[in-house]
Each structure stands twice: as C-alpha cells, then as structure tokens.
Amino acid sequence: MASAPVPGSILIYDRIAANRRMTWVLMVAFVAVLTGLVALIVLALGLPVGFIGIAGIALIIYALVSYFAASSIVLSISGAHEVTKEQEWEYVRRVENLCIGAGLPMPRTWVLEDSAPNAFATGRDPQHAHVVVTRGLLQKLEPIELEAVLAHELSHIANYDIRVMTIATVLVGLVVLLSDFFLRWTYWGAGARRGSRGRGGGGAALLVLLAVVAAILAPLVAQALKFAVSRQREYLADASGALLCRHPEALARALEKIAADPEPLEAANKATAHLYIYNPLREHQSFLNNLFNTHPPIEERIRLLRSM
Structure with missing residues (x-):
C-alpha cells in the first residue's frame, strides 16, 4: 500500500511544474508593470497614445529575447570563462560523474577568477545549462565538499530553478535601468525643458513627480520579482544535492566555509546575487535587503542538512 505524502512536503515534479509557470508569470508581470510606467509618462507629456502600444510590443519582444539570451547575458556580466576537462580536470570530471548519476545532460562548465568561494548555475533548461564556480571555491574546498556544491547546482538545473532565476536577473536589471533613465531624463533631458517652455512648468513638474515615484517603486518591484524566486528553492536544492552526492555533511561543511570566508565577490551585484549558492552581498545589510533576501x-540550511 502506497504511503500518503507527508503534509507540507514538496513533490519534485510539482516543483518543476511550478517553476515553469513562474517563468511566464515573471515575464507577464514585467511587461505589465513597465507598460504601465510608459503609459504614465506618455499621458503626462500629452504624447500620442500609440506610443503605449509600441512600448508594449517592444517589451514583449525584449521578454521573449531574454528567454533565449538571458544565460549569455548573465555569463557575460559575471566575467567567467569556459573551461574543459583538460584545463580543470577535477572540476569537470566531478560534474560529469554527477550528471551520470542524476541522468542529466552535461552542462557547460565555467570558472570565475575570483578568490571568494561561491558558485551558481544558469540556463533555460537542462539541455542549455551552465555551471559556474569561482577560483576560490576550487582552491578552498576539499574534493568531497566541491562535489557537494556541484550537486547542489546540478539540482537547480534538474528542478528548473535556473530558468526562473536567470529570467528574473535580466528582467529585474531592465526595470532598474529604465527607472534610472526616466529619472535622469526628467531632470537633465529635453523632457523637462520642453515641459517648462510649453506648459509653464506644470507638465514638467508632473513628470518629475512621476519619475521620482517610478524611481522609488521600480527597485521595489524588481526586488519583489526576485523574491518571487522563492527561498524554498535553496532548501530543495540542498536536499536534492545531498541525496545526489550521498553526503549531506560535506555540503554543510562547504556552506560553513563559504559563509565564513572574508573575501568579497567582486563580480556580484544586486541583479545576480540571487543566483549564487550563498548571498555574495553579505556586507550590504539593511532592513529592505533582509526583507527581500532570496x-x-x-x-x-546547515541545520537541516545535518538532520538528514
């Protein structure tokens, strides 16, 4: 007789299906929020309403392009370089062995030349996946600890976490950039000058107000999008990774070493921090950072691993 699922437990296939749905939720929310922001600007300036439709179409195209190009953008931002088994034999061999055990296609392997130990995976599906580790991770962890971290990252690939996390990175980055652009353009660009000449400053003042509100709200919306990439994915990847490498204590020790290392990860930023196995922006402590921490x-995490 089959046993009933434990209340509150997460079935892996349910999680994969949820991650696939979340990808499209993020993209629709992104298009809706930014189209609404453009609509406010267009109405404030008295521009033709058709600009709103053009902006909406452009954002849809950008979202679809991001779906296919996001991993390349993330890898470019990180500054990592691809490596082969001949160059990094221990690292690539362990990825191969774990992929055989997990039934996954072999991802492309990358190294980020940074002394801080950390790692992340990216891509849109297991057939187009990438694993990135820092030089510090290769140098500072024992072989079994390195294997445990790689098992964690491969679990993100198997669970389709990488699709959601990678898409969120690119979409969030554009939200923040557009917010900054609107604010700068309002203060220094032609919009303010035209408004002050044609409307006695009233239109410009309204536009300034809208831009300030957008500049405040857009980063919060961006953080909310990243927060939608639930913290539960890390617990799930820890558990799946520990089962894959058959050594939860090794992953617990690896997390302890990564968290205790004093070296800052220079390549990390707020757009990509949620990709890493451990938050690389540990020095930026604030109420909002903790509230929206992914x-x-x-x-x-260490306690749960040691209880397995």
Whole structure:
C-alpha cells in the first residue's frame, strides 16, 4: 500500500511544474508593470497614445529575447570563462560523474577568477545549462565538499530553478535601468525643458513627480520579482544535492566555509546575487535587503542538512 505524502512536503515534479509557470508569470508581470510606467509618462507629456502600444510590443519582444539570451547575458556580466576537462580536470570530471548519476545532460562548465568561494548555475533548461564556480571555491574546498556544491547546482538545473532565476536577473536589471533613465531624463533631458517652455512648468513638474515615484517603486518591484524566486528553492536544492552526492555533511561543511570566508565577490551585484549558492552581498545589510533576501538563513540550511 502506497504511503500518503507527508503534509507540507514538496513533490519534485510539482516543483518543476511550478517553476515553469513562474517563468511566464515573471515575464507577464514585467511587461505589465513597465507598460504601465510608459503609459504614465506618455499621458503626462500629452504624447500620442500609440506610443503605449509600441512600448508594449517592444517589451514583449525584449521578454521573449531574454528567454533565449538571458544565460549569455548573465555569463557575460559575471566575467567567467569556459573551461574543459583538460584545463580543470577535477572540476569537470566531478560534474560529469554527477550528471551520470542524476541522468542529466552535461552542462557547460565555467570558472570565475575570483578568490571568494561561491558558485551558481544558469540556463533555460537542462539541455542549455551552465555551471559556474569561482577560483576560490576550487582552491578552498576539499574534493568531497566541491562535489557537494556541484550537486547542489546540478539540482537547480534538474528542478528548473535556473530558468526562473536567470529570467528574473535580466528582467529585474531592465526595470532598474529604465527607472534610472526616466529619472535622469526628467531632470537633465529635453523632457523637462520642453515641459517648462510649453506648459509653464506644470507638465514638467508632473513628470518629475512621476519619475521620482517610478524611481522609488521600480527597485521595489524588481526586488519583489526576485523574491518571487522563492527561498524554498535553496532548501530543495540542498536536499536534492545531498541525496545526489550521498553526503549531506560535506555540503554543510562547504556552506560553513563559504559563509565564513572574508573575501568579497567582486563580480556580484544586486541583479545576480540571487543566483549564487550563498548571498555574495553579505556586507550590504539593511532592513529592505533582509526583507527581500532570496536566500534562507545559512544556519538553518546547515541545520537541516545535518538532520538528514
């Protein structure tokens, strides 16, 4: 007789299906929010309403292009370089062995030349996946600990976490850039000058107000989009990775070493921080950063691993 699922437990196939749905939710939310922002600007300036439709179409095209190009953008931002088995034999061999055990296609392997130990995976599906580790991770972890971290990242690939996380990175980045552009254009660009000449400053003042509101709200919306990439994915990848490498204590020790290392990860930024196995922006502590943190507490992750 089959046993009933444990209440509150997460079935892996349910999680994969949820991640696939979340990808499209993020893209629709992105298009809707930015189209609404453009509509406010167009109406404030008295521009033709057709600009709103043009902007909406352009954002849809951008979202679809991001779906296919996001991983290349993330890899370019990180500054990592691709490596082969001949160049990094221990690293690539362990990825190959774990992929055989997990039934996954072999991802492309990359190294980020940074002394801080960390790692992430990216891509839109297991057939187009990439694993990135820092030089510090290769140098500072024992072989079994390195294998445990790689198992964690391969679990993100198997669970389709990478699709959601990578898409969120690119979409969030554009939201923040557009917010900054509107603010700068309002203060220094032609919009303010035209408004002040043609409307006695009233239209420009309204546009300034809208731009300031957008500049405040857009980063919060961006953080909310990243927060939609639930913390639960890290717990799930920890558990799946520990099962894949058959050594939860090795992953717990690896997380301890990564968290305790004092070296800052120079290549990380707020757009890509949620991709890493451990939050690389640990020095930026604030109420909002903690509120929207996409990583669960490292102490809790270690505790759960050691209870397995």
